[in-house]
Amino acid sequence: MNIVDWLGWVGAICFAICGLPQTVKVVKDGHGGGLSKPFLWLWFWGEVLTLIYVCLSSFSLPLFFNYAVNLTFLVVMLKYCYFPAVKYEME
Numbered sequence: 001m002n003i004v005d006w007l008g009w010v011g012a013i014c015f016a017i018c019g020l021p022q023t024v025k026v027v028k029d030g031h032g033g034g035l036s037k038p039f040l041w042l043w044f045w046g047e048v049l050t051l052i053y054v055c056l057s058s059f060s061l062p063l064f065f066n067y068a069v070n071l072t073f074l075v076v077m078l079k080y081c082y083f084p085a086v087k088y089e090m091e
Contacts, residue, residue: 030086
């Protein structure tokens with residue numbers, strides 16, 4: 001693995017796990033009450049479309065990993081936004 005590949009993997013992993021803390025919080029709280037649904041949907045569609053682009057053009061495993069992990073976190077956050085596990089009061 002050369003330095004460019006290493007940088008690509010480190011960057012992809014950093015981007016991939018940046019959604020983890022919010023996903024953990026949403027699951028722990030049982031709802032996504034504080035999350036902006038328009039933000040999540042824009043992020044979701046950006047990830048989906050870019051993942052399709054990566055798969056159909058110059059396939060890059062680090063980018064594929066990044067987008068796949070982010071999509072997983074986004075699906076969990078959207079699920080808790082629309083189908084909360086607990087009732088919560090809007091502030």
